Amino acid sequence: DTAVSQTPKYLVTQMGNDKSIKCEQNLGHDTMYWYKQDSKKFLKIMFSYNNKELIINETVPNRFSPKSPDKAHLNLHINSLELGDSAVYFCASSQGFFRGAGGEQYFGPGTRLTVT
């Protein structure tokens, strides 16, 4: 069984569209994350979320919003897509969130988003 899964694996869309990427984890973790792999291949944290608190990296445009229907899912919704949003997006999960907790993160397979 896949621990952290993402759909779709590839997403090609046009500028201005709104799209969502889904993430599910079956590890029973309480915290989920979204990362963007930028053009230099760096992994940049976008959001950290558990059922109590959402923490947003201040550099993330407000066109990006995480939506969590339940503890096992954290979807990434993107409004008004721009060319610069083209990247690989990774979902991850871990157990623990607040100070004094928080361990290794488990990553999904990534979603390659191409905006044309």
Add this chain to the structure above:
Amino acid sequence: ILNVEQSPQSLHVQEGDSTNFTCSFPSSNFYALHWYRWETAKSPEALFVMTLNGDEKKKGRISATLNTKEGYSYLYIKGSQPEDSATYLCASRPNNNAGNMLTFGGGTRLMVKP
């Protein structure tokens, strides 16, 4: 150091060689240092999470050390094998109320030739 930096960016070794690479991170306000192994076309996989100065962790032929006072960690691979070829990422978590938010370095890409 404001960011997490890794060196070298890439490394070619022969099978059987031992190797090591460096991760530098902000030493002030430190909470934890993570190491991940990232094979091509796969997802990053956790190797170690280290929190204490002087920590040393080992998994098979791979080990890591941590110096929180000077802000660096070393990853060692003993007797490299072709299957060790991957990008090795380190990530720092600061001691704040921002949850388990990690800042990743750019990685060291290791290629082991048979």
